[in-house]
Every structure is written in C-alpha cells, then in structure tokens.
Amino acid sequence: MHDSVQEIAKTRRFLKERLQRDYTTVRGYESERNNVRQLLQRTAEMGESNSLLLIGPRGAGKTTLINAVLTDLLENKSFVDNTLIVHLDGNLHTDDRIALKSITVQMRLENAADGKVFGSFAENLAFLLQCLKAGDKKSKSVVFVLEEFDLFCTHHNQTLLYNLFDVSQSAQAPICVLGVTCRLDVIELLEKRVKSRFSHRQVFLFPSANKFEDYVSLFQHLVSLPSNKELQAAVDRIDSLQMFKSDAFTFQRNHFDGIEYSFDKKHVENWNKQIGKLVKAPAAQKTLQMLYDFDVSEAFLKTFIFRLVAQLKADAPHITVEQLATLGAQYECDDKVELLCGLSVLELCLLIAIKHHSSIYDRDPFNFEIIFGRFSKFAKVSTTMQGVERAIVLKAFEHLRIVELIMPLSSSGMGKVQKEFEMHKMALTYGQIQQAVQRYQALPTEVAQWAQSSLI
Numbered sequence: 377m378h379d380s381v382q383e384i385a386k387t388r389r390f391l392k393e394r395l396q397r398d399y400t401t402v403r404g405y406e407s408e409r410n411n412v413r414q415l416l417q418r419t420a421e422m423g424e425s426n427s428l429l430l431i432g433p434r435g436a437g438k439t440t441l442i443n444a445v446l447t448d449l450l451e452n453k454s455f456v457d458n459t460l461i462v463h464l465d466g467n468l469h470t471d472d473r474i475a476l477k478s479i480t481v482q483m484r485l486e487n488a489a490d491g492k493v494f495g496s497f498a499e500n501l502a503f504l505l506q507c508l509k510a511g512d513k514k515s516k517s518v519v520f521v522l523e524e525f526d527l528f529c530t531h532h533n534q535t536l537l538y539n540l541f542d543v544s545q546s547a548q549a550p551i552c553v554l555g556v557t558c559r560l561d562v563i564e565l566l567e568k569r570v571k572s573r574f575s576h577r578q579v580f581l582f583p584s585a586n587k588f589e590d591y592v593s594l595f596q597h598l599v600s601l602p603s604n605k606e607l608q609a610a611v612d613r614i615d616s617l618q619m620f621k622s623d624a625f626t627f628q629r630n631h632f633d634g635i636e637y638s639f640d641k642k643h644v645e646n647w648n649k650q651i652g653k654l655v656k657a658p659a660a661q662k663t664l665q666m667l668y669d670f671d672v673s674e675a676f677l678k679t680f681i682f683r684l685v686a687q688l689k690a691d692a693p694h695i696t697v698e699q700l701a702t703l704g705a706q707y708e709c710d711d712k713v714e715l716l717c718g719l720s721v722l723e724l725c726l727l728i729a730i731k732h733h734s735s736i737y738d739r740d741p742f743n744f745e746i747i748f749g750r751f752s753k754f755a756k757v758s759t760t761m762q763g764v765e766r767a768i769v770l771k772a773f774e775h776l777r778i779v780e781l782i783m784p785l786s787s788s789g790m791g792k793v794q795k796e797f798e799m800h801k802m803a804l805t806y807g808q809i810q811q812a813v814q815r816y817q818a819l820p821t822e823v824a825q826w827a828q829s830s831l832i
C-alpha cells in the first residue's frame with residue numbers, strides 16, 4: 377500500500393490547514409469583489425481616500441472576500457510598495473486607546489511615537505499618517521480593515537471612527553477604511569458627525585444557495601488532494617498574504633513552515649480515486665443531502681469536513697461512507713435526549729414523575745413538593761430508590777432546573793416563595809423522555825417500567 381503512515385499524517389495536516397487558512401479562494405461575489413478591488417487600487421495608485429462598509433450575515437464570506445482581493449493585489453508590485461494594511465477587530469480592540477496602540481505597532485511606528493505626548497486622538501493619528509510621508513515623495517496609502525465594525529460604534533464618542541472617516545474625507549493622507557459587519561442597521565449606529573463623514577458606500581453580501589450538485593462537488597474538492605504543482609501555488613498564495621500582514625497579525629504566520637508539502641504521486645491518485653468513489657456512493661449522497669438541507673453554507677460544510685478529516689489515522693487511512701454517516705447522524709440527533717442520557721438515575725426518575733404529573737393534570741405546573749410526593753410513592757415500592765433522602769432529591773430537582781430541563785414559571789417569585797413550593801413547567805416533550813428511557817444505559821428495569829406505566 378502507498379498510504380504510508382507519514383503520508384496519512386501529511387494528508388490530514390494539509391487538509392486541515394487548507395480548510396482553516398485558505399482564505400484566498402472565494403466563490404461567487406464577482407461584482408462585489410471588483411468593487412472592493414477597484415477601491416483599494418485607487419487608494420494605492422492614485423492616492424484617493426475612500427471608505428466602504430461590507431455587510432453580510434455571519435459566515436457569508438466577508439473576510440474571505442477581502443483577503444482574496446488583497447492576495448490578488450499583492451501580485452502588483454506598486455500596490456505592495458505603496459500600501460500598508462492595518463487590521464483592527466472590534467472584539468480585540470475594545471477601546472480607542474488599544475486600537476491606536478495597535479495601529480502604531482502595525483504601522484511600525486512605535487519608535488517614532490515613543491515618548492511623544494499628544495493632545496488629542498486626532499493629533500496622534502495625524503502624526504502617524506504624517507510619518508508615512510517620506511520627503512517630498514508621495515505618501516504611502518493605508519488600508520484600515522475594521523472587522524466587527526459595529527463594535528467600534530460603541531466606543532466612547534466614536535473617536536476612532538470619527539477621525540478615520542474625517543481623514544478619509546479630507547485630503548490629509550490617502551487612506552481607505554473598510555468596515556466589515558453583519559449588522560444591516562450599522563449606519564444607524566453612527567453618530568451624526570461620524571455619519572456625515574462616511575462615504576455611504578455599502579456592499580452587501582448575501583450568500584446564494586448552491587445547487588446540490590455544486591455542494592457535492594465542493595465537498596469533493598475540499599477533501600481531494602491537489603497535484604504537487606497546484607499545492608505549491610496554494611501554499612505560496614496563503615503565505616504571501618500572511619507575510620504582507622503586519623507584525624501584530626502574524627501570529628498565524630509560518631504554520632506551513634517546516635512541513636514539506638509534497639505528496640507521493642501514487643498516494644494522491646489513490647486518495648482522489650477513493651474520494652471519487654465515496655461521493656458517488658448512495659449512502660454518502662444521502663448524508664450530504666441531509667447536511668445540505670440542514671445548512672447550505674460553506675462555513676458549515678468546512679467545519680463538518682474538518683471533523684471528518686480529524687479522524688484520519690494510520691489504521692483508518694481513508695474517509696469512509698460509514699464515518700460520513702456516523703458524523704452526519706450527530707447533526708440529526710436530539711441534543712436534549714443526549715443531555716437526558718447523561719443525567720443520574722435519580723434525576724431521570726424525577727423527570728418521569730414530572731411526566732406522570734403532567735399527563736394526569738393536563739400539563740399543570742408543579743413544584744418540588746408535588747413531584748417529591750409522587751417520587752416517594754414509587755421509591756417505597758422500588759428496590760433501587762428506597763431510602764433516598766429528601767435533601768438529595770431536592771438537589772437533583774435543582775440540577776434539573778440549572779440545566780433548564782424544567783423552568784420556573786416566573787422569575788419575580790424567586791426569593792419570596794420557598795424553593796420547594798416554587799412552580800415550574802417542563803421544557804421537554806414526553807417523547808424525549810421516552811427516548812431517553814429507552815437509550816439510557818443500564819437503567820434499572822423497575823424505573824423503565826415505571827416510565828411506561830400510566831397508573832402511578
């Protein structure tokens with residue numbers, strides 16, 4: 377066999393890396409991509425300042441689109457020479473001071489700014505931009521990419537946004553501000569003075585649903601291995617982008633380093649042949665159809681494949697139909713039933729008591745006392761539950777509430793009503809309890825019988 381242990385390890389690592397880090401191949405969005413590309417080009421080549429918001433739902437491919445455009449532009453030498461890219465993220469740069477510090481670092485101007493005292497944010501930013509002007513040569517352009525743009529709107533006075541948009545509107549220095557967000561109403565979040573400085577250029581990304589055949593070929597593409605030539609191109613593309621990003625964002629860099637990404641030709645052939653067979657198998661098609669119905673997005677498919685690829689090992693060197701089906705089944709299963717199967721027998725007994733109470737009293741609310749009474753009747757005649765103390769049963773009842781399998785009727789009652797008398801309702805269907813009883817491992821027979829009976 378050509379599938380040596382090393383080749384399998386390499387395959388697994390390569391496929392995982394590609395799924396995680398190949399942000400450069402974007403499918404669709406042609407016009408949106410051109411739009412962003414032209415804007416960046418104009419900033420770099422003509423020194424125009426611009427601002428633009430890229431808006432779309434989570435996982436729509438906004439970041440991917442920007443990275444793909446940047447990678448394209450990196451092939452152009454004048455763009456590389458004339459441009460600096462600064463990445464900011466609303467989740468990381470939670471206030472303007474942190475953001476400014478990061479901007480300074482990413483522009484590699486810590487030394488120039490060291491020891492200087494600035495009167496205002498605007499002064500500081502102006503200084504940084506001024507530093508980019510070298511003698512009488514034209515100034516370098518700066519592209520600011522603001523991920524989670526909406527979070528910057530919550531900063532005090534929106535100072536960063538105000539200043540960036542202000543510069544982008546005046547002729548101080550060529551900058552391009554690209555905001556990325558999933559909030560459609562983001563414009564409404566801007567203060568009046570900020571809004572008036574924004575160019576109101578907005579690009580919306582709405583993912584169009586793939587056809588099922590395209591979904592299957594995408595799956596096949598993502599799990600197939602490229603030939604060695606294509607492989608090198610892919611690795612170079614990813615690395616060139618990483619190298620270009622400034623130091624503050626190089627934490628992901630060089631992941632590809634130290635690994636020789638060349639595969640044995642025979643191994644690639646075998647692997648791809650096997651994948652070709654896999655996607656044609658009816659059982660695999662069924663699983664893919666289920667995934668397609670569940671979520672058509674590429675982001676979801678990639679996560680699924682990642683989990684699949686992670687299972688590759690020396691004694692399981694191929695992706696099989698069975699693995700695909702088992703993993704797919706996990707998306708179909710009921711999480712609540714899984715949770716019920718992890719409860720203790722006592723907790724499950726309480727749920728059975730609740731179920732009996734609900735079916736007798738037409739889903740009337742219940743409290744601990746009611747359920748304890750019902751449980752005690754069963755415990756008296758049972759061998760496994762006899763002698764369980766009340767305090768322990770109360771603890772189990774409270775646990776059911778913590779994991780939200782039962783819910784208090786009103787939160788206002790808390791504190792006033794003693795906890796044993798607080799009314800609750802069930803957040804489960806009878807079917808879910810029934811399924812859990814059937815699937816629970818080593819459940820005492822008497823408990824299972826009690827769950828079936830309608831007498832108690």
Ligand SMILES: Nc1ncnc2c1ncn2[C@@H]1O[C@H](COP(=O)(O)OP(=O)(O)OP(=O)(O)O)[C@@H](O)[C@H]1O
Nearest residue numbers: 401402403433434435436437438439440558674675
């Ligand atoms: N059109 C597309 N082409 C290629 N990959 C895509 C596309 N759409 C989504 N993806 C994939 O989906 C995943 C999420 O994409 P990305 O991070 O770009 O989304 P996003 O819109 O920026 O999400 P968020 O709002 O969470 O930042 C990535 O793995 C990306 O490769």
